[in-house]
Amino acid sequence: MTENLLRISDLAVKFRGVPDGALAVKGIDLAIGRGEVVAIVGESGSGKSVTAKSIMRLVEFMGAEIVRGRAMLSEGPGVETDLLALGEARMQAVRGDRVAMIFQEPMTSLNPVLTIGQQLCEVVVKHRKASKAEAGKIALSALEQVRIPEPVRRLKQYPHELSGGMRQRVMIAMAILCKPDLLIADEPTTALDVTVQAEILALLKAIQRETGMAILLITHDMGVVAEIADKVVVMLRGEVVESGDVHAIFNAPQHEYTRRLLDAAPKLSNRLECGPLSVVETPTPPPGHAVNPEIVLSVRNLVTRFAVRQGMFQRVVANVHAVEDVSFDLREKETLSLVGESGCGKSTTGKSIMRLARPNGGEVLLQGRNLEGVGASEMTQMRKRIQMVFQDPYASLNPRMSIEQIVAEPLRIHRLGTSSEIRDRVFSLLDRVGLTRAQASLYPHQFSGGQRQRICIARALALNPKVIIADEPVSALDVSIQGQILDLLAEIQEEFAISILFISHDMAVVERVSDRIAVMYLGEIIEIGPRDAVLGSPAHPYTQRLLAAVPIVHPDQRRSRVIGARELKSPIRPPGYRHETPPLKVVGFEHYARIA
């Protein structure tokens, strides 16, 4: 039994302006031992983040108040301080010194107008009363501890000069400057790419081992929990529904909600065995393979570049090679996933097909018709056949239009039917995606994220498309909602014979929905093939690295690894640059990879 570092009892928090009964956190208990990693797991609205910010007494700046409860922080044997009873001045001495915090969004959590050095040093100056020079030394050693390359240079840089992963490392460095006893990490990897997430988690574990601090981890991701936590607290609607040892929770979840969370948790089946690669000369289809289904959408050598201009005459000094020589076929009723990390060009590929970004070269053939060079009116006709569903269901619906107007809009634009016919069609579409007719007159803000994505799907279906390009359609949703939306997509695909180009960074979601997978890296498809082949025997080293970074499903699978920060490779090339990569080589049945 480890000594308790922090004991929270009967913590209740309420947002100002809501009725007295409606608490965001409803009297929870929680204990964190010295050097322990405790994870609070829950979906949006569970109160997990509010709990974390209550310990730091930051909720008071967010329009919330702590109604009751205690948070006893150990000051040594037998001496405890109630954080919830401290005045603001004494609380400031605790924050950043004994208890530190890192946040979800490394892109916005650092002050854009101050250098990394300034932001690090002010913490040391405040809590250690150190001189500027001493503070600089401590800041530098913290940057070294978070394994940032070229730490001396980073001190003088501004946040926008660093990648997301680097910024999160800076945030961690900032948090460990004063060697806190407790680090609160609020969704520290949610906004990061999967390979960067693996780096940051490994780093947190390493620092936790080195310094012996305790970590309170707030997350919605069971995979992250499996990677790092000792103890788990599951929260639902402001209450703790289950807590215990991580192995116990994973092996024998007691509460029904915990079981649902574990079931819904995206997990990659354990198909990954990076065995020796065999290049197959004459690949044969596996038994039971359907032959030659119709090709609906064909992309040939698509190239999209964005010019980087500079200087007196705005010469093009470089090009961002967002999409480089991308070719693939999408067959009838097939789901092809484009996977890759942010900046790999997967979204630009989707936009280039839709002509929302202007491609520099290549062809897009829709049911055999070349979209290149068609006139505006014909393009409008062709657009009916391809529809898009976007990532952010909050931003992609016009807030001033009712649901009926939103779903009817494409029908009106294309003048399909009288208003009563359109109305009937809207109602049947809403029925199909699981919304009621009574909801047709409501506005987007009256719906949850999952319901909004249903509305987006209904809108995409309105024109009876052959192809739907779904750009990260479930990334903004809670895991339990994700499953429902993916099921809906599968149903409509079957029912309306739709081919789906599924763009995603989430390997687990991709595994669930795909027939085939194309992996993109620096604008190119570096591997493409049937789902089981790509996930089971990835041929390209990048695919292997991507898969290895996916969080584990069970704490028993933990492996120790420390991954240093990598400079991100960028697809910015000088003008006239000729990109030399190995051609796609056959590595299995319909399975190709760019390997030498």
Add this chain to the structure above:
Amino acid sequence: MLGYTLRRVAGTIPVLFMVSLLIFALVQFAPGDPVDMLVSDEATEEVRLAIRSAWGLDQPVYVQYLTFLKNAVMGDFGQSFRYREPVMDLILQRLPASLELAIYSTLLAVGIGLPLGVWAASRPNSFIDTIGSIGGFFGISLPNFWLGILLILLFAGTFNLLPSGGRETWGLNVERVTGFLTIDSIIAGRWDALWDALRHLALPVVVLGTNMTGIIMQITRASVLENLQEDYVMTARAKGMSGRVVLWRHAFRNALIAVITIIGLEFGTLISGAIIVETVFAWPGIGYLLLQGISFRDFPLITGLVLVYTTMFVLINLAIDMIYTVVDPRIRLG
């Protein structure tokens, strides 16, 4: 940075060209004959013709424009009809008076509006915030000719504390170096003249600055409040920074970016908007000059002044863009 500056300066050329064309056309289509302004009513037709040809008004329109353009490029806007002096000289004589007024008004507005805005934002919905907002609203809404006349009545009339108009008391004769009376007095070591200049500046500066004070206060308040909601402010609080550090070092520095934009825009309108205030206070600036030029259909003067205004606007915008790069490291010009 240098390349960017040059490009921006070069970019002003087509703007100025378009403005010159526009203002020239406007003046051409304006009703009335400028010759009427140059001769007495009893002048014979011969005299009128002679005047017309002497001023080049008998030339085809495009010749007039090209002549004007050629001279304007050399800094020569021609002779003022009314003053019978080169327009450029007239403008240069009066420009410092307008600039002095605008600069002091801006200093006043920034000096009062900025701290009040931050103060109000640090205590949203408090008493000071409410009072500040109401005050700011008044500042924005008060018409400045009305405020000017009111203050003249009060301070120059009833209390007899300040002069009611003009820039200096007759006969002080401070040597002109910069054209800014306050600075020239200091250079000459004439403290009586400095005091006199400041007394003359007081009322017009207050009147001209009131509106801008209100606007800067409201913008500062809104911008600081918005930045206090940002993630990095939460980070700063989580680091244990005090409320004062969070407010000034973190939120305010970021809020400043929006405020600087407004200061730049407002400074531009102060120079042109000073027309009314300069008239009310008989301030010998270019606003007053423009008003007289318009009432006398003094086309060369109007054209010259409008081009000067345009150039100043363009330069102010350029200066603001340069200041951005200092305040916001994310902005790299090039």
